Amino acid sequence: MHKHGLVSAVMAGVIGAFVFSATVGAQTDPLPSWNDGAAKQAIVEFVEAVTTENGADYVAPADRIATFDNDGTLWPSHPMYTQLAFALDRIRELAPQHPEWKTKQPFKAVLDNDLEALAAAGERGIVELVMASHAGMTTAEFEAIVSDWFDKVRHPRFKRRYTELAYRPMLELLEFLRANDFKTYIVSGGGVEFMRPMTEKVYGVPPEQVVGSSIKTKYEVQNGKPVLMRLPEVDFIDDKSGKPVGINKFIGKRPIAAFGNSDGDREMLEWTGAGEGARLMMLVFHDDAEREYAYGPADGLPNTKFGTFSQALMDEAKQKGWVVISMENDWKAIFPDTPK
Amino acid sequence: MHKHGLVSAVMAGVIGAFVFSATVGAQTDPLPSWNDGAAKQAIVEFVEAVTTENGADYVAPADRIATFDNDGTLWPSHPMYTQLAFALDRIRELAPQHPEWKTKQPFKAVLDNDLEALAAAGERGIVELVMASHAGMTTAEFEAIVSDWFDKVRHPRFKRRYTELAYRPMLELLEFLRANDFKTYIVSGGGVEFMRPMTEKVYGVPPEQVVGSSIKTKYEVQNGKPVLMRLPEVDFIDDKSGKPVGINKFIGKRPIAAFGNSDGDREMLEWTGAGEGARLMMLVFHDDAEREYAYGPADGLPNTKFGTFSQALMDEAKQKGWVVISMENDWKAIFPDTPK
Numbered sequence: 127m128h129k130h131g132l133v134s135a136v137m138a139g140v141i142g143a144f145v146f147s148a149t150v151g152a153q154t155d156p157l158p159s160w161n162d163g164a165a166k167q168a169i170v171e172f173v174e175a176v177t178t179e180n181g182a183d184y185v186a187p188a189d190r191i192a193t194f195d196n197d198g199t200l201w202p203s204h205p206m207y208t209q210l211a212f213a214l215d216r217i218r219e220l221a222p223q224h225p226e227w228k229t230k231q232p233f234k235a236v237l238d239n240d241l242e243a244l245a246a247a248g249e250r251g252i253v254e255l256v257m258a259s260h261a262g263m264t265t266a267e268f269e270a271i272v273s274d275w276f277d278k279v280r281h282p283r284f285k286r287r288y289t290e291l292a293y294r295p296m297l298e299l300l301e302f303l304r305a306n307d308f309k310t311y312i313v314s315g316g317g318v319e320f321m322r323p324m325t326e327k328v329y330g331v332p333p334e335q336v337v338g339s340s341i342k343t344k345y346e347v348q349n350g351k352p353v354l355m356r357l358p359e360v361d362f363i364d365d366k367s368g369k370p371v372g373i374n375k376f377i378g379k380r381p382i383a384a385f386g387n388s389d390g391d392r393e394m395l396e397w398t399g400a401g402e403g404a405r406l407m408m409l410v411f412h413d414d415a416e417r418e419y420a421y422g423p424a425d426g427l428p429n430t431k432f433g434t435f436s437q438a439l440m441d442e443a444k445q446k447g448w449v450v451i452s453m454e455n456d457w458k459a460i461f462p463d464t465p466k
Numbered sequence: 467m468h469k470h471g472l473v474s475a476v477m478a479g480v481i482g483a484f485v486f487s488a489t490v491g492a493q494t495d496p497l498p499s500w501n502d503g504a505a506k507q508a509i510v511e512f513v514e515a516v517t518t519e520n521g522a523d524y525v526a527p528a529d530r531i532a533t534f535d536n537d538g539t540l541w542p543s544h545p546m547y548t549q550l551a552f553a554l555d556r557i558r559e560l561a562p563q564h565p566e567w568k569t570k571q572p573f574k575a576v577l578d579n580d581l582e583a584l585a586a587a588g589e590r591g592i593v594e595l596v597m598a599s600h601a602g603m604t605t606a607e608f609e610a611i612v613s614d615w616f617d618k619v620r621h622p623r624f625k626r627r628y629t630e631l632a633y634r635p636m637l638e639l640l641e642f643l644r645a646n647d648f649k650t651y652i653v654s655g656g657g658v659e660f661m662r663p664m665t666e667k668v669y670g671v672p673p674e675q676v677v678g679s680s681i682k683t684k685y686e687v688q689n690g691k692p693v694l695m696r697l698p699e700v701d702f703i704d705d706k707s708g709k710p711v712g713i714n715k716f717i718g719k720r721p722i723a724a725f726g727n728s729d730g731d732r733e734m735l736e737w738t739g740a741g742e743g744a745r746l747m748m749l750v751f752h753d754d755a756e757r758e759y760a761y762g763p764a765d766g767l768p769n770t771k772f773g774t775f776s777q778a779l780m781d782e783a784k785q786k787g788w789v790v791i792s793m794e795n796d797w798k799a800i801f802p803d804t805p806k
Contacts, residue, residue, distance in 0.1 A: 188672060265714055309674075322718045332528060333718030334649075343714060345707035345733055352733070352740045354714050361715075367685035374605055374683060374694050375701075376716060378662045378673030393685055393692070400692045 156302040158458075159295040165408065165456040168449045169299065172406040176382065177306050183404035187307035191381040193337075193373060193394060194300070196314035196321060198387040198433035199410050200329060201291050202281070204419045207432050208288050209320050210252065212275055216259035224258075233258070245431075256317070257358035261341055264353040265319060273323045284461070289328045295457045296385075296410075300329055303383070311381070313337045313373055315365035315390055319356075337376045339364045365390045370397035387412070388422075388433040395448055407448040411435060414453040417460045496642040498798070499635040505748070505796040508789045509639065512746040516722065517646050523744035527647035531721040533677075533713060533734060534640070536654035536661060538727035538773035539750050540669060541632050542621070544759045547772050548628050549660050550592065552615055556599035564598075573598070585771075593700070596657070601681055601698035605659060608696055613663045624801070629668045635797045636725075636750075640669055643723070651721070653677045653713060655705035655730055659696075677716045679704045705730045710737035727752065728762075728773040735788055747788040751775060754793040757800045 160166040175183040176190065197203035217227070217236045227233035232247035232254055234240070244251065260268065276289050284291055300310050312331050314321060318338030325331040340361040343354040364372040370393050373381065384391070384398035387410040395407040412435070413420050413427065420427050422435030443450055453460065500506040515523040516530065537543035557567070557576045567573035572587035572594055574580070584591065600608065616629050624631055640650050652671050654661060658678030665671040680701040683694040704712040710733050713721065724731070724738035727750040735747040752759050752775070753767065760767050762775030783790055793800065 188666075191674075318715075318718070326528075334716070336718065340715060343711050345710045345737070347736070352710065352736050354710060370685045370692065370694060371683050375658075375680060376674070378658070378676065396687070396692045397685070 156305065157295065157298050159298055161456055161458055163456055165449055165451045168406065168408070169302070172383065172404060173302065173306050175404045185382055185403060189379065189382065190303075190306070190308040191311065191377060191379050192303050192308045192383040193311045193313040193377075193381045193385070193398070194296070194329075195386040195388070195391045195394070196312050196316055196338075198412065199385055199391070200293060200296050200312070201288065202284075202418060203387075203433040204412075204421070204430070205282060205432075207316070209256075209316050210432075211279070211288075212272070212320065213252075213255045213259045215275065215279065216271075217255055220259065253360070257341070260317065260320075261356045261358040263356055265343060265356060266353070268319055268356055269323050272320055276324055286461075289324050291461055292328050293410075293457070294459045294462045297329070297462065299385075300331070304330065308383070309335065311335045311337060311373075311377060313364065313369055313384075313394060315339055315363070315368075317341075318364075337364055337372045339368075367393045369394035373397065382406070384408075385410070387435065389436050389439050390433075392439055392442065396446075399446060399448070407443075407446070408451055409435070409439070409443055409448055410451045410453065412453055414457075414460070416454075418453055496645065497635065497638050499638055501796055501798055503796055505789055505791045508746065508748070509642070512723065512744060513642065513646050515744045525722055525743060529719060529722065530643075530646070530648040531651065531717060531719050532643050532648045532723040533651045533653040533717075533721040533725070533738070534636070534669075535726040535728070535731045535734070536652050536656055536678075538752065539725055539731070540636050540652070541628065542624075542758060543727075543773040544752075544761070544770070545622060545772075547656070549596075549656050551619070551628075552612070552660065553592075553595045553599045555615065555619065556611075557595055560599065597681070597698035600657065600660075601696045603696055604693040605683060605696060606693070608659055609663050612660055616664055626801075629664050631801055632668050633750075633797070634799050634802045637669065637802070639725075640671070644670065648723070649675065651675045651677060651713075651717060653704065653709055653724075653734060655679055655703070655708075657681075658704075677704055677712045679708075707733045709734035713737065722746070724748075725750070727775065729776050729779050730773075732779055732782065736786075739786060739788070747783075747786070748791055749775070749779070749783055749788055750791045750793065752793055754797075754800070756794075758793055 157166055157169065175181060176185040178184055194200055197207050214236050217233060221227055221237055227237060232244055232251035235243035235247060236255065276287060279288065280286060281288055281291055303310055310331055312321060312325055312329065312335065316338050318336055318340050321336050321338055322333040325336050326333065342357045342359045342361045344357055346353055346355055362368065362372065369391065373394065380401045381398045382401065382404065383406040384395050385408050386395060399405050399407050412418060412422060421430040423429050424435045424437045424440035497506055497509065515521060516525040518524055534540055537547050554576050557573060561567055561577055567577060572584055572591035575583035575587060576595065616627060620626060621628055621631055643650055650671055652661060652665055652675065656678050658676055658680050661676050661678055662673040665676050666673065682697040682699045682701045684697055686693055686695055702708065702712065709731065713734065720741045721738045722741065722744065723746040724735050725748050726735060739745050739747050752761050754760060761770040763769050764775045764777045764780035
């Protein structure tokens with residue numbers, strides 16, 4: 127080998143080593159969309175603690191349960207909850223079959239696009255809209271209606287399908303936890319049968335790991351074929367103190383990590399934190415009006431009905447060591463560059 | 467090598483081959499406690515069909531959902547449902563705190579060991595007993611009570627812990643399905659929080675894969691510590707037409723295989739069978755008075771309230787191709803030789 131050959135070989139080695147280490151570097155950061163900071167550090171340290179065998183905080187894989195709220199935690203809840211947008215679209219679509227809605231609230235408000243009257247109808251009004259738009263068909267028919275809606279409709283501001291607006295840092299977090307043998311669950315106030323058609327594709331969370339609100343269903347045999355009819359009757363509300371109830375009912379184990387973004391997640395985080403051993407509780411704080419939204423009376427941001435983050439929640443987070451994620455400071459990117 | 471050496475080498479080879487083939491033989495029969503026959507053949511052919519890639523009946527692992535009833539399907543339901551035995555023990559234990567039970571039915575019947583009066587109290591009476599004995603404590607306290615009971619109490623006839631009476635052929639079946647990437651669920655009329663403390667150890671089914679009846683719980687913070695209080699109020703009855711409802715609610719996917727033993731499982735098997743593609747529906751028939759029990763009006767056996775197998779169910783099974791398992795003829799053994 128002459129001199130040039132030797133230099134080339136050494137250079138190739140150096141370059142090879144560089145490429146190798148760059149590759150390893152990329153592989154070893156499982157959370158590339160997270161800026162270095164307290165939030166990212168809390169995640170990485172927690173996962174290391176519970177997965178280190180013989181460590182003080184080791185947790186067996188079977189008990190590595192992580193629960194995620196959906197609206198405002200995994201995807202936007204503004205300008206309104208995605209499911210409310212779906213319900214309003216359904217009401218408009220069903221209106222020709224219901225001439226009485228032209229004069230009956232809260233339906234009139236929807237058909238007139240009168241957001242003030244809609245807001246005045248309150249939660250009771252929303253329940254009425256959901257019952258009218260989500261019941262009266264089989265579970266299979268409802269799934270087809272939901273899937274079709276997700277395919278056709280675009281978010282009013284971001285002009286993408288709702289299913290293409292999952293927060294990129296949270297997708298990385300879900301993947302990172304699963305790569306460390308966590309079982310990831312969605313525990314949302316949203317309707318379980320509204321979420322299930324899309325959670326596997328969007329979040330990698332299969333239907334059986336989705337806990338949500340529900341209406342009752344009834345088994346019937348129609349023309350010799352069994353169906354489940356959706357009834358206009360509330361079965362379970364998976365919000366606030368309903369979240370630990372739902373976790374116990376559907377999972378039967380206490381999570382060791384829980385992620386939310388609003389007052390509706392408070393009890394889920396309390397319940398998670400009350401278990402023994404290492405725990406991770408985090409809240410996504412919407413403080414990025416430019417890239418997404420900024421709201422929540424905590425820290426003086428504007429109020430909202432779609433994901434309230436109260437000062438009381440912020441105080442409890444500080445007191446209990448829950449980690450608050452600043453979308454503006456902790457996240458390099460909000461949405462995937464190339465939506466699925 | 468002299469002659470003896472050669473013979474020894476050949477013998478060693480023969481013995482080696484024999485040992486090898488015996489080992490392989492044992493490994494390739496995943497259901498050693500099942501006699502050769504239609505039931506075993508149906509299982510093996512079904513599993514082969516849904517796991518053969520590019521085959522007409524192939525099912526992706528994520529959709530390989532199998533649901534099992536518990537009482538009478540995975541363990542005995544005689545002389546009474548295990549959970550009823552637990553409830554009666556609890557009533558006796560709590561009696562000193564409830565002097566009024568001495569004169570009030572159905573409690574008086576329990577304390578007097580008056581099975582006739584207890585039967586006369588009917589299902590409503592049983593619900594009253596369950597409410598009185600299963601509510602009024604936290605979920606954690608109830609779990610400890612149940613675990614303690616399972617540890618201390620023995621089955622009146624078999625003199626083993628109830629958790630040591632899982633049917634050996636069904637344990638092999640559960641294991642065989644899981645080895646073929648099935649997710650195995652229990653879908654039982656029994657209480658979900660009565661089963662969860664033991665299903666992982668006994669059946670290899672984790673808490674989150676147990677669907678059952680439930681009473682309501684309420685989230686409370688007691689002395690700064692969050693608890694879930696068990697309320698004397700029915701939440702969900704996972705029996706008969708409640709089984710497909712529960713499957714849809716908790717799993718969100720239709721099973722491709724379902725196993726039961728009584729009229730309470732009829733709708734679960736119908737719902738399972740109504741899906742497209744290969745399906746396996748099986749019913750355990752209790753016709754073995756010598757080794758276990760024989761009951762069910764079908765085939766003229768004595769009637770029972772604990773796992774009725776009606777003639778109508780037998781007729782539907784024949785009409786729809788559901789496989790009826792004869793405990794006497796299909797099972798080589800009923801219980802594990804060496805209980806866990």
